[in-house]
Amino acid sequence: MGNATRGLSSSIQPTYLYWDLSRADHSSLGFTSSLRFQRWLSSGQRLCATGERRRQRRPVFGRDASRRRPLERLLSVQGTGFPERSVCSSAPLTAMERHAQDSKILDGKAIARQVTSEVATRVQVLREAHGRSPGLAVVIVGSRPDSQTYVRNKRRACEEAGMNSHLFALDASTSETELIELVRRLNAEDDVDGILVQLPLPDHIRSERVLQEIAFEKDVDGFHPLNVGRLCQKSALYPPLAVACTPRGCLELLDRAGVDLDGKHAVVLGRSNVVGLPMALLLLQRNATVTICHSHTADLADQVSRADILVAAIGRAHFVKGDWIKPGAVVIDVGINSVPDTSAPRGYRLVGDVEFQVAKERAALITPVPGGVGPMTIAMLLLNTLQAFERRLKS
Numbered sequence: 001m002g003n004a005t006r007g008l009s010s011s012i013q014p015t016y017l018y019w020d021l022s023r024a025d026h027s028s029l030g031f032t033s034s035l036r037f038q039r040w041l042s043s044g045q046r047l048c049a050t051g052e053r054r055r056q057r058r059p060v061f062g063r064d065a066s067r068r069r070p071l072e073r074l075l076s077v078q079g080t081g082f083p084e085r086s087v088c089s090s091a092p093l094t095a096m097e098r099h100a101q102d103s104k105i106l107d108g109k110a111i112a113r114q115v116t117s118e119v120a121t122r123v124q125v126l127r128e129a130h131g132r133s134p135g136l137a138v139v140i141v142g143s144r145p146d147s148q149t150y151v152r153n154k155r156r157a158c159e160e161a162g163m164n165s166h167l168f169a170l171d172a173s174t175s176e177t178e179l180i181e182l183v184r185r186l187n188a189e190d191d192v193d194g195i196l197v198q199l200p201l202p203d204h205i206r207s208e209r210v211l212q213e214i215a216f217e218k219d220v221d222g223f224h225p226l227n228v229g230r231l232c233q234k235s236a237l238y239p240p241l242a243v244a245c246t247p248r249g250c251l252e253l254l255d256r257a258g259v260d261l262d263g264k265h266a267v268v269l270g271r272s273n274v275v276g277l278p279m280a281l282l283l284l285q286r287n288a289t290v291t292i293c294h295s296h297t298a299d300l301a302d303q304v305s306r307a308d309i310l311v312a313a314i315g316r317a318h319f320v321k322g323d324w325i326k327p328g329a330v331v332i333d334v335g336i337n338s339v340p341d342t343s344a345p346r347g348y349r350l351v352g353d354v355e356f357q358v359a360k361e362r363a364a365l366i367t368p369v370p371g372g373v374g375p376m377t378i379a380m381l382l383l384n385t386l387q388a389f390e391r392r393l394k395s
């Protein structure tokens with residue numbers, strides 16, 4: 001057991017399992033990659049990624065000039081964005097990656113990989129200067145398979161970024177009081193810079209009650225009322241310390257693709273605390289004109305057809321029909337819905353809220369599911385954790 005459990009284990013130990021990655025074997029591929037990536041960065045060399053050569057050979061932009069700018073910018077981001085592929089991995093591009101590079105697909109997986117490399121570089125610099133790495137505590141209650149997948153992905157990402165991840169897997173019968181007790185201990189724990197309590201929690205636990213307890217400074221989900229309040233109020237003096245990972249990931253995708261939001265009509269489908277609402281606020285701060293739609297909105301198709309930027313976060317498979325999309329729109333699909341598919345190895349496959357195949361023909365840029373917003377959510381968790389760590393180093 002690592003340092004983070006010191007003093008934690010006495011009263012509630014039987015209810016949770018614990019892994020400490022701080023002593024994990026850092027010769028694993030992720031860590032090696034980031035080291036080599038850093039060496040590459042500091043060498044000032046510019047390497048030609050596999051995908052770049054391909055791009056030079058054939059025109060990848062559509063004929064439509066209005067679509068050119070964001071795509072060009074996206075590819076210029078990608079042009080500097082794939083060093084790990086040529087430096088650190090000899091694996092050939094998958095069919096999906098090839099496709100993403102040659103089309104208008106906004107490749108969240110590739111951009112998340114880039115963000116993770118950047119975080120890893122910074123983590124290493126800080127570790128060398130301060131002798132410590134950021135620590136993220138992830139708390140999961142119960143055994144929902146989707147939550148377990150996400151938590152596993154988060155843990156892997158931490159490892160890739162050279163962060164310590166402390167996983168607390170609690171039994172579904174854990175009481176609200178016990179969970180709060182754990183959160184309070186994590187608040188006081190020096191080696192923990194960020195705390196994430198995986199949602200949804202079982203019905204007998206009031207999540208607002210628990211989220212309130214997470215120290216504002218360690219709230220890497222951006223769900224604490226103070227962080228939410230600061231996001232709403234827009235103040236240079238008191239900005240939020242963290243913004244929710246999924247909306248922040250969507251914004252990062254738009255930024256890295258060079259999508260200009262100023263004066264654009266953005267339509268957000270969904271008004272949840274975790275996605276819709278903070279997403280709308282972020283877009284508003286970037287001077288977009290924002291419409292928030294929800295289950296009571298009249299004529300959704302009409303609203304969607306006016307969107308220059310569409311963010312779909314309703315959680316219903318293929319709810320948004322492809323022909324609702326305004327030609328040239330940028331479509332960010334947040335939905336992750338599993339639909340039965342007997343031909344898939346797991347018996348199901350993941351689809352977004354948007355009818356992808358049809359929408360793709362009309363959109364200028366569109367995120368796939370999987371491989372779009374999901375990986376970006378995790379990359380933003382790393383970034384929020386890094387920022388929490390940096391704040392604590394300063395204080």
Ligand SMILES: Nc1nc(=O)c2c([nH]1)NC[C@@H]1CN(c3ccc(C(=O)N[C@@H](CCC(=O)O)C(=O)O)cc3)C=[N+]21
Binds near residue numbers: 199200246370
């Ligand atoms: N406190 C809290 N913070 C969260 O940020 C949080 C949460 N609770 N509860 C659930 C949602 C959902 N979420 C995702 C994370 C990763 C993927 C992800 O990696 N998706 C992959 C596919 C994963 C798969 O194969 O199932 C992809 O889209 O490519 C998706 C969704 C974080 N959430």
